[in-house]
Amino acid sequence: MHAIDDEYYMDLALQMAERAQGQTGINPVVGAVVVRDGAVVGLGTHLKRGTPHAEVHALNMAGPLAEGSTVYVTLEPCSHYGLTPPCAERLIREKVARVVIACEDPNPQVAGRGTAMLRDRGIEVEVGVLRDRAVKLNKMFIKLITTGLPYITVKTASTLDGKIASRTGDSKWISNEASRSIVHTMRHRHQGIMVGVGTVIADDPQLTTRLPVPGLSPVRIVVDSTLKIPETSKVLTDGLAPTLLFTTEAADKTKAEVISGRGIEVIPCGPGPKVDLRLALKELGRREIASVLVEGGGRLNGSLLEEQLVDELVMFVAPKLIGGPEAPGSFVFEGYEKMRDAVSLSELEVSQIGDNICIKGKPVWA
Numbered sequence: 001m002h003a004i005d006d007e008y009y010m011d012l013a014l015q016m017a018e019r020a021q022g023q024t025g026i027n028p029v030v031g032a033v034v035v036r037d038g039a040v041v042g043l044g045t046h047l048k049r050g051t052p053h054a055e056v057h058a059l060n061m062a063g064p065l066a067e068g069s070t071v072y073v074t075l076e077p078c079s080h081y082g083l084t085p086p087c088a089e090r091l092i093r094e095k096v097a098r099v100v101i102a103c104e105d106p107n108p109q110v111a112g113r114g115t116a117m118l119r120d121r122g123i124e125v126e127v128g129v130l131r132d133r134a135v136k137l138n139k140m141f142i143k144l145i146t147t148g149l150p151y152i153t154v155k156t157a158s159t160l161d162g163k164i165a166s167r168t169g170d171s172k173w174i175s176n177e178a179s180r181s182i183v184h185t186m187r188h189r190h191q192g193i194m195v196g197v198g199t200v201i202a203d204d205p206q207l208t209t210r211l212p213v214p215g216l217s218p219v220r221i222v223v224d225s226t227l228k229i230p231e232t233s234k235v236l237t238d239g240l241a242p243t244l245l246f247t248t249e250a251a252d253k254t255k256a257e258v259i260s261g262r263g264i265e266v267i268p269c270g271p272g273p274k275v276d277l278r279l280a281l282k283e284l285g286r287r288e289i290a291s292v293l294v295e296g297g298g299r300l301n302g303s304l305l306e307e308q309l310v311d312e313l314v315m316f317v318a319p320k321l322i323g324g325p326e327a328p329g330s331f332v333f334e335g336y337e338k339m340r341d342a343v344s345l346s347e348l349e350v351s352q353i354g355d356n357i358c359i360k361g362k363p364v365w366a
């Protein structure tokens, strides 16, 4: 158990970090609170990669009051020169008395060095206050920095019988308006949004973030093994956000050149016939995309699941039954023979959004 006041100030730091989700790129979201003699004297949040870290903003606000203070920070202060100088050095220079940290920084350039630097200079350090919340908040940063692959969230919207469209392909709308609005907030919080070419052909979607307040649109990523994307599709022509196309070496080179000529990156992943999805995710990691929201269709969802590339599922289920043996399901793949081989979900969270149900969970890989 940690002290109640430590949890209180860490909660404040976490709330600030939560508000910056989606705008820090591959960087973590971090909040910092400076407390001296029972009063908050500095607040700071890391808002954008390349700009000051949370501690710097909070210490700038505290000014001379930082001396002898306790600083609450949701991530271990950095010890390295990245795009900005090390926060641990700044905390030492300000002569703070105590630093309370929610979770360690898994960045190999930091990883314990930040806390060690502080302790070496006689600063009291406590680690682990509200750790679980901090780890969850930075699941995308943690995944990319530890594996080189982006965090993959598959979102589905299905009927009660697991269909994502009718047998004629109609899908507007399955989930209700409130669920669809949540999806736009999810888009804002991901750096990439991925669909299979079937979805582009069927719906010609924009794949942008549309919310009552302005949001950030992710990079649009289309998986298209044979380059059959219509050249007139919105994702290739509207210029509303960058688009990446994953294809194979076997795809039509002339069409690839025409599309690249329009400023769209066409990336071959493997010899074919299908896009090597693991390679595609590696390419995204290399391009500093730490998080991808997958919005279908069933085949792409199924392939990602089959290849165990999914970190999290967010499934909106509407109280409707559409039937149709040919109507597509949310995960189309060969499937397993036995129930004991089924993918099961852990860390389940179930909520109700009007008449829709939202089920979140993480696939457990044996």
Ligand code: AOF
Residues within 6 Å of the ligand: 027, 028, 029, 030, 031, 045, 046, 049, 050, 051, 052, 053, 054, 055, 075, 076, 077, 078, 081, 082, 083, 084, 085, 087, 105, 107, 110
């Ligand atoms: C902190 N406080 O607010 C953040 C930290 O290249 P830079 O300068 O943007 O540094 C990015 C790295 O610094 C990032 O990978 C992570 O290890 C740490 N982020 N650290 O002390 C902060 N955002």
Ligand code: ZN
Residues within 6 Å of the ligand: 053, 077, 078, 079, 085, 086, 087, 088
């Ligand atoms: Zn820092």
